[in-house]
Amino acid sequence: MEDREIVLLYYGRNEAAIAESAKRYGKMLLRISENVLKNPQDAEECVNDAYLHAWNAIPPDCPVYLGAYLSKIVRNLSLNKWRDLHAGKRDAETLPFDELSECLAEDAEAPDFSEKELSAAISTFLKSEKRDARYVFLRRYFYGDAIEEIAKKAGFTASKTKSMLLRTRKKLAEYLKKEGFFL
Amino acid sequence: MKNNLDFLANGIGLVDDDLLKEAETPLISAKTAALKRILPIAACFLLLCGILTASLVIGKKAAGHKDVSGGEKNVRDSAVSETTFPDPVSDALSELLNSLTSEIFAKSMKMGEAAKNGAPMAEEMQFLYEASILQKPQPEGKPYLILVFSDGSAYLPLTEDEFNLLLIDLKTSGEKPAFGGEWKPAVPVLLADGSGNFYSPYIENAADNVLTEPETPAFEVLLPSAFAQDAAQIIRESGEK
Numbered sequence: 001m002e003d004r005e006i007v008l009l010y011y012g013r014n015e016a017a018i019a020e021s022a023k024r025y026g027k028m029l030l031r032i033s034e035n036v037l038k039n040p041q042d043a044e045e046c047v048n049d050a051y052l053h054a055w056n057a058i059p060p061d062c063p064v065y066l067g068a069y070l071s072k073i074v075r076n077l078s079l080n081k082w083r084d085l086h087a088g089k090r091d092a093e094t095l096p097f098d099e100l101s102e103c104l105a106e107d108a109e110a111p112d113f114s115e116k117e118l119s120a121a122i123s124t125f126l127k128s129e130k131r132d133a134r135y136v137f138l139r140r141y142f143y144g145d146a147i148e149e150i151a152k153k154a155g156f157t158a159s160k161t162k163s164m165l166l167r168t169r170k171k172l173a174e175y176l177k178k179e180g181f182f183l
Numbered sequence: 184m185k186n187n188l189d190f191l192a193n194g195i196g197l198v199d200d201d202l203l204k205e206a207e208t209p210l211i212s213a214k215t216a217a218l219k220r221i222l223p224i225a226a227c228f229l230l231l232c233g234i235l236t237a238s239l240v241i242g243k244k245a246a247g248h249k250d251v252s253g254g255e256k257n258v259r260d261s262a263v264s265e266t267t268f269p270d271p272v273s274d275a276l277s278e279l280l281n282s283l284t285s286e287i288f289a290k291s292m293k294m295g296e297a298a299k300n301g302a303p304m305a306e307e308m309q310f311l312y313e314a315s316i317l318q319k320p321q322p323e324g325k326p327y328l329i330l331v332f333s334d335g336s337a338y339l340p341l342t343e344d345e346f347n348l349l350l351i352d353l354k355t356s357g358e359k360p361a362f363g364g365e366w367k368p369a370v371p372v373l374l375a376d377g378s379g380n381f382y383s384p385y386i387e388n389a390a391d392n393v394l395t396e397p398e399t400p401a402f403e404v405l406l407p408s409a410f411a412q413d414a415a416q417i418i419r420e421s422g423e424k
Contacts, residue, residue, distance in 0.1 A: 028207070063200070064200060065200040065201070065203065065204045067203070068201075068203035068204050068207075069200065071203055072197065072203075075196050076193070076196055079189075079192060079193070079196070095192075097188065097191070097192035097195070100188060100191050100192065100195075101188050103191060104187050104188060104191065115190065115194050115197055116197060118190065118191070119194045119197035121194075122194055122195055122198055123198045123199040123202060126198065126202055127199075127202070131210070134205070134206070135205070135206055135210050138195075138198070138202060138203065138206040139206060141192070141195050142195055142196065142198065142203065142206065143206070153210060153211075154210040154211065155210060155211040
């Protein structure tokens, strides 16, 4: 079933909307969540919560790309859960996103802008990049994929993928600095 | 810092939907990925085939040349007889070509390894790959045609069209057909002296067989210039004799 038809099911308050969403995007959502939480049960729980969020938000939301819409929800829920689970712990477990710390100045002040403003700047930056760099960046920092997995999907070696990520991070850091974020 | 990092991670989590939609599709299909992995190996293999074929053709011609005073001479057109180059010239050229093929093979293996390790396939490698493809379907007896200029440059036609065009040029612009009525080149190596003249070691009187003006080659330099210089030296020495 196409995205548009599934969204119509949500609008009609038809519970088949959730089954169809799971059928079409269930695996992808579970992978996103597992990449963050590293725990199948927790991931499963987050994915189910994401369906519930979508059920409550559509309508009035009317996503064009349902996969992207659900991915954002599940990623956000998974990150929040991860932060809850690791709050106050001094464990060594890290997330791919930790690599982004080099985009921040060490003495960066607390942000005085919204996440939406920052996101718009990141989107603009990514759109100015080449498709392969964009692909590798998002697979790593949105979907949380492992380097080897990204390399396989992109047809690159792991070392090339790492160097592409490094370059893109540096460029993003420069871009954000230029645009006045994290000064 | 930690809060800022979370903020940044959340910001990435809100990027435009069209970017995410794009990222859902792998850059290359699974088939292409598999092909990309085996391509350098396949290229090396094909190149090796091409080189071996070329070596065989050259070897056969060198052997045939020595028997030219016998029956084989009659099989050829009467316009063709012994070369003005002494036999050692052909042998020396064969040796040079053999060393050259080893060199190219070693180089291609090195590039193949590099490609396997993720380095993008060098243009030169791509060229060698195409060249080997070109050679493979050549009917038996067709030459391995290399142009060597005494200024140190040397060329191998890249495409079959270029190859054929070159043969047509050689056929039509010569003072007399090099091999009689029908052009049946059996020339393993074609030499040019840098002044616009092409010679073949298998043509009766090289000096009388100015075949064509050299065109600006549209293809890349393939042979190491040391080889070309050695070849030019051989030509010069043969001219002095």
